[in-house]
Amino acid sequence: MTQTGKITTCVFDAYGTLFDVSAAARRAAEAPGQATLAEVWPALSADWRRKQLEYSWLRAVTGDHCSFWQVTQDGLDWAMDRHGLRDAELRETLLGLYWELSAYPEVPKLLATLKAQGLNCAILSNGSPDMLDGAVSSAGLESYLDAVLSVEDVGVFKPARAVYDLVGTRFGTEPGEILFVSSNGWDAGSAAAYGFTTAWVNRAGEPMDRLPGRPQYVLSDLTTIPELL
Template identity: 65%
Template sequence: MPITTCIFDAYGTLFDVAAAARQAAGEPEFPHLQDNWAELANHWRLKQLQYTWLRAITNAHTDFWEVTQDGLDWAMESAGLAGDRALRQRLLDLYWELQPYPEVPAMLETLKHAGMNIAILSNGSPAMLDGAVQSAGLGDVLDDVLSVESVGIFKPDARVYDLVGKRFGCESKEVLFVSSNGWDAAGASGYGFVTAWVNRADEPVDRMPWKPSHILPDLTAIPHLVES
């Protein structure tokens, strides 16, 4: 069955989640971040994801912005930066302006010209996603931005993946779901999507019951994957 619909995770897939800490580290106000920004960014992202999973399995949902702040607070305390309120605010402000990875605009334009349905499916809140999409200038190439807030639970719950078929009226095998998160790609594979795991860090495949259909180093080959 041919692919008709390309669905992308947002954070870490289209948008560089390390960009906030990296940019802040280059600003003169935060010289103390220059040596440990990468560790801070990694801890922030890991806790952000862990909190979504914990909230999903304990039925304690909140929006992704609160989870993002909670993850940052943990990461800053771990790095000995808990008292730096100016840095905390700057990092949170930058998170609303995350830049896309370099190949993203051209890749999405190619899919658009090929007649694909194109959308984001993300844990992000609608306001966060709107800020990221507008900041990156991607609004014209996306048919929709789908947020888990409409179902009140985080990925990889099947109710989140259900949003794609409801929006586009397509079967699961018509969907190419693309994520930089191995667990997300695995969950989407189990759901029935064709999946591509964007493994930028060359990490091992997660030990899950399901595997991604494709593993790519970046998003450049997505249009070719759809054609083939």
């Protein structure tokens, strides 16, 4: 794929792209006394993530914005209810672990390589600033990032165009100078329609979303990002 301009800035979605959103449920299930959770944690984690995203989209459509932390809690409550897990202590454990999500193994080396190539690196996320600060700090990524951009600055969740505008406002760039990377097909497609060069990290091998924009690159993980540049 031939790029239309020189890429100066790599922007990453956070949850599911840099940070493993399944880590909270997986770690909780590994604790002693969690036999019930151990049997259902993959489905619980998938339901939690799905409802978290669905609630963000619905709130964007209706204009009922709230923090991403609120939709994270609401999504967990729905998922726990679906799986019959009525345990307040487990709920608090899962929510606490969400602030300490591990980064995917390739992330630190990737970001270090991009910085060595002279690129700006940033996060653009639905996450609230305090959630993102916690995740970045827990994963030790602070030194690699030039900016951590949150939708809270515009009061609407992705894929609203106002969110993607935050990149140009922060870096003084045109859309064609940005490589945007997301594990969410709808996010990568929407960012492509906005004008970014986009890479979809399709870890699960899912079909392409039927949206006006299509990502220019489809990857199985983040390791080959430097080769695109």
